[in-house]
Amino acid sequence: MQATDDERSRQRRFENLVGTYREDLFRYAYWLSRNRELAEDVVQDALLRAWRSLDSLREDAAAKPWLLTIVRRENARFFERKRLETLDIDELHQAQQAEIAHNENSDVDDLRQGMLALADEYREPLALQVLMGFSTQEIADVMGLKSGAVLTRLHRARLQLKALFDNDSVDDD
Amino acid sequence: MMKMTYEQFCERIDQAPNEDFEGRAEKIAECDRCRAYAEKAMAFEAKLRAALEVPVPEIPMPDLSSPLQSTITNLDAARAERRASKPPSRRRYTFLALAASVVLAAVAGFRFLEQPTAEFDGRPDLVAELLHHVDHERDEMRVKATPASTSTVSYVTTTAGTKVDEDIGLISYARSCVVNGNTIPHLIVQGKNGPITLLIMPDEPIKQAVPFSDGEFHGVIVPVGETGSVAIIGRMGEPLDDIRDSIADKIRLSI
Numbered sequence: 001m002q003a004t005d006d007e008r009s010r011q012r013r014f015e016n017l018v019g020t021y022r023e024d025l026f027r028y029a030y031w032l033s034r035n036r037e038l039a040e041d042v043v044q045d046a047l048l049r050a051w052r053s054l055d056s057l058r059e060d061a062a063a064k065p066w067l068l069t070i071v072r073r074e075n076a077r078f079f080e081r082k083r084l085e086t087l088d089i090d091e092l093h094q095a096q097q098a099e100i101a102h103n104e105n106s107d108v109d110d111l112r113q114g115m116l117a118l119a120d121e122y123r124e125p126l127a128l129q130v131l132m133g134f135s136t137q138e139i140a141d142v143m144g145l146k147s148g149a150v151l152t153r154l155h156r157a158r159l160q161l162k163a164l165f166d167n168d169s170v171d172d173d
Numbered sequence: 174m175m176k177m178t179y180e181q182f183c184e185r186i187d188q189a190p191n192e193d194f195e196g197r198a199e200k201i202a203e204c205d206r207c208r209a210y211a212e213k214a215m216a217f218e219a220k221l222r223a224a225l226e227v228p229v230p231e232i233p234m235p236d237l238s239s240p241l242q243s244t245i246t247n248l249d250a251a252r253a254e255r256r257a258s259k260p261p262s263r264r265r266y267t268f269l270a271l272a273a274s275v276v277l278a279a280v281a282g283f284r285f286l287e288q289p290t291a292e293f294d295g296r297p298d299l300v301a302e303l304l305h306h307v308d309h310e311r312d313e314m315r316v317k318a319t320p321a322s323t324s325t326v327s328y329v330t331t332t333a334g335t336k337v338d339e340d341i342g343l344i345s346y347a348r349s350c351v352v353n354g355n356t357i358p359h360l361i362v363q364g365k366n367g368p369i370t371l372l373i374m375p376d377e378p379i380k381q382a383v384p385f386s387d388g389e390f391h392g393v394i395v396p397v398g399e400t401g402s403v404a405i406i407g408r409m410g411e412p413l414d415d416i417r418d419s420i421a422d423k424i425r426l427s428i
Contacts, residue, residue, distance in 0.1 A: 022232065027226065047234070108223045129189065130221050131226070154187070159187065
């Protein structure tokens, strides 16, 4: 009976964590993979791995970076396992345009397209910073980079996005 | 310590607009261009965040009670099935759209003989697009007991300027979709026998209800408000009368 109660308690803990971070996990996976279907698969696989290693998570306060790291690894495994072809950006834009939500604000749509076109090395730190609220150091920890490299990537990422629809915003000097 | 230049300030802002750094407050206080750049950067951040917050689908929780390997096998099987059902879809919905267009064009032709063109409200192009869309997302047309999250439903409906009453029933799926060039809420509610798709079109006015079918799906477009309509679509045999009669009271446009 004790074992069953422990298992239920473990399951409740897991479901609470997943409920809290489900949206974050999917969006992170989406901006990593740039594909909704793949992102769903990656999140499902990541949840399985997280469930299996839940006992290694000492404090629930650390759950978010822990889960995101699992998603990141799972995404890398997924691409390696499936040996997915390099995505064609033009085709991707057309496909994703129909898949992701469109916003009445055309700037938001432009930014989504811009994000899809950004190189992985720029897109990921931006998603971690803007969506997940991670500090520069936290991004550096997740990506295995130095803080300076993270800041450089963030700066370049924003310059590229701003150049999409506001060329003078970065040349105001 | 050397004073920060305008260019250095802008670079720091673009690296982490929400993080404080040494000299930020002073620079904003003393430099108009810096202040303007910071304000513009914060407005950009708000848009960027909105762009990154893509709608989140329902992601089924894996079966935690089964052994890991069997759960993975089940997931892989479900995915293989899902993908296998998709590829022919483009050809199929192209055919369906074409067939629906032909049937409705024929009906339109007969009606054209009876009434002025301006009064004809059959919208064969729109019906074809609706059938095309439902076919494209046919995987989501399934019986489900778990509701879509309220935040997703809210996001999807409010971004289109619409609102759906809670008593519309269990909404198991919500996504923003492009139909006929407009971004609209695509909802799935659970009907008597199976799922029913609702495509809320705030900018597609029609004068009267337009029933349609393609042999697999049947539906009706009904007017909602003064400027819009909603398409109600289910598999053949699924009763749509109840929802057709009550839908106009449960959807609000222009919130």
